Amino acid sequence: MKARVTVHRDFRIGLIDDRLYSAFIEHMGRAIYSGIFEPDHPSADANGFRTDVLKFVQDLKIPAIRYPGGNFVSAYRWEDGIGPKDQRPVRLDLAWRSKETNQVGINEFAIWAEKAGIDMMLAVNLGSRGLEDARDFLEYVNFPGGTHLSDLRRSHGTEKPHDVKMWCLGNEMDGPWQVGHKTAVEYGRLANETAKAFKLFDKSIEAVVCGSSNDRMPTYPEWERQVLEECYENVDYISLHKYFDNKSGDTLNFFGKIEETGRYIQAIGGTIDYVKAKKRAKNDVYICFDEWNVWYHNIEEDGRRWKSWDWPEAPELLEETYNFEDALFVACLMNEFIRRSDRVKIACIAQLVNVIAPIRAEKGGPAWRQTIYYPYQFASLYGRGDALNIAVDCLTYDCDAANDVSYLDVAGVHDREANTLTLFIVNRHLTESVELDVSLGGFPKARLIEHLVMQGHDLRAVNSPERPEHIVPTQGSGVGIEDGAVKGTLAAVSYHVLRFSVG
Incomplete structure (x- = not known):
């Protein structure tokens, strides 16, 4: 199978927001407790955080992280998690029955x-609270001092404000399963008033x-239209989940x-444009x-468990x-986010540790990187x-x-500061290799500096505590530049990162 690809430095979609490679972590299952935080673990630091997990997180270079939920946030009392730990209440989490x-x-x-080098994107409870x-x-969280709440934070040992600029106005409020579920108009009005108040506090806050x-969802995409008509002028982003x-x-x-x-993003992009035009915003x-x-391997079994435990x-x-097939899918999804980066400015893998996550950690035991860790990491590092x-x-x-789904999935990023061009390529064909021919317009000095590949694995193969590096990227071969074009052979069901110096 042959494939011709045309790349030109002037055919730009736009500058990618670094936050396209963000993450999400919720107070759910073992994401927090025995995920990132386990004071009795051999690797725990003085604050109780697992340094083995932290190292894997640091290596991802995540720009921002959404916290503390998720469904959890819709019944969460933030003040339960402040002050002396021995005085903090134990509460029932209605979302996950724990x-x-x-x-x-x-x-x-x-x-x-x-410690992880990540900016926080905090979610507020607009379900049971307001x-x-x-x-x-x-x-x-954000005021320096001299008020009751800011001085309360300082009394808890946190002298400086956290200065969080990204705030999520609730979570999945369209879902009947959500604590405090609302209609689009009800929620849109509440979100509008909350965003207004936040921007009166600090106009640089993003909502x-x-x-x-x-x-x-049966309300999609009418939900987006109705919500945005209530709050368009006071918000900066609308969230999507899938x-x-x-x-x-x-x-x-x-x-x-x-x-x-892609169709989902395009539809919501059109809805945004419609509301903007209607409101003359x-x-x-x-x-x-x-x-x-990816989320399906254990969902039915776990659904029965958490509803009855x-x-x-x-x-x-x-x-x-996660298996090798999932890694290839995540690689393609990262490519789609890059291709849609004129619309999608922030994206968060859900979640980060243990719960549907690229990183797993056994309580008291080892941590390891799942197959999906690597395409997510490479997009973050080179995208x-x-x-x-x-x-x-x-x-x-x-x-x-x-x-008409192409067997070859390709995204490209030109880093003008570093003078590099990176191509992310997945051959989705199950049995046939691809004879690749890539025209590099506007890059006359291109030189291949790195070729990373994930290939040659059974689609159901996984990493595990016993074999944590069973599926890892390796150095590729068989691809080079001939007469100004990139040529080579890409094996069936394989993922490639081709990095070029173009200075």
Whole structure:
């Protein structure tokens, strides 16, 4: 199978926001407790954080992290997680039917985020609570001192404000499962008043309003229109969530679901444009795709468990084991976010540790990187700069998710400061290799400096505590530059990162 690809330095989609490679972590299952925080673990630091997990997180170079939820936040009392730990209440978490000990709260998480080199994106409870509590949380977190709440924070040992600039106005408020679920108009009005209050406090704050929980909700995309008509002028982003599965076992149809994501983004982009025009607004609203991942391996079994168990503390929940097929899918999804980076400015893998996560950690035991860790990492490390509009001429296939899906998935990023060009390529064909021919317009001095590859594995192969590096990237071969074009052979079901010096 042959594929012709055209890359030109002047065919720019736009500058990628670094926050496209952000993450999400929730007080859910073992994401926090025995995930990032386990005081009795051999690797724990003085604050109780697992340094083995922290190292894996640091290596991802994550720009921002959404916290503390998720469904959890819609019944969360932020003040339960502050002050002396021995005085903090244990509460029932209605979302995941478990006990929350509140041993990690905003100040502890801020310490961890600073160690990890990550900016916080905090979510406020607009489910069971509202504007006044959100305003109090903001003041506690961000005001320097001299008020009741800021001085309360200082009395808790946190002298400087956290200065959080990104705030999520609730979570999945379109979902009937959500504590405090509201209609679009009810929620839109509340989000508008909350965003107004936050911007009166600090006009540089960015507000993220809840869009649809997924593109199969019966209220989608009318929810987005109604919500934005209530709050458009006071918000900066609208959130999208989408999880992916291959319950049918049809790999090509699974890969084709990337096209659904593109349609989802395009539809909400059109909705944003419609509301902007209708309101004669001057500001722009972008997309924050703040929950995404593969999620299906354990969902049915875990669903039965958490709906019937007796309020455990930090139970094992949704601890997906990701295979090589999932890694290829995540690679394609990262490519789609790059191609849609004119609309999608922030995206958060959900979640970061243990719960549907690229990093797993056994309680008292080892931590390891799952297969999906690597394409996420490479996009974060090398996908910063200008997204390029790339033309791909390759064989296509039809599937349930979409028609005319290219077997070759390609995204490209030109980093003008570093003088590098990176191509992220997935050959989705199950049996055939690709004879690659890439025209590099505007890059006359291109020189291949690195070729990373993930290939040659059974699609169901996984990493595990016993074999933590069974599936890892290796140095590729067989690709080079001939007469100004990139040529070579890409094996079936393989992922490639081609990095060029173009200075």
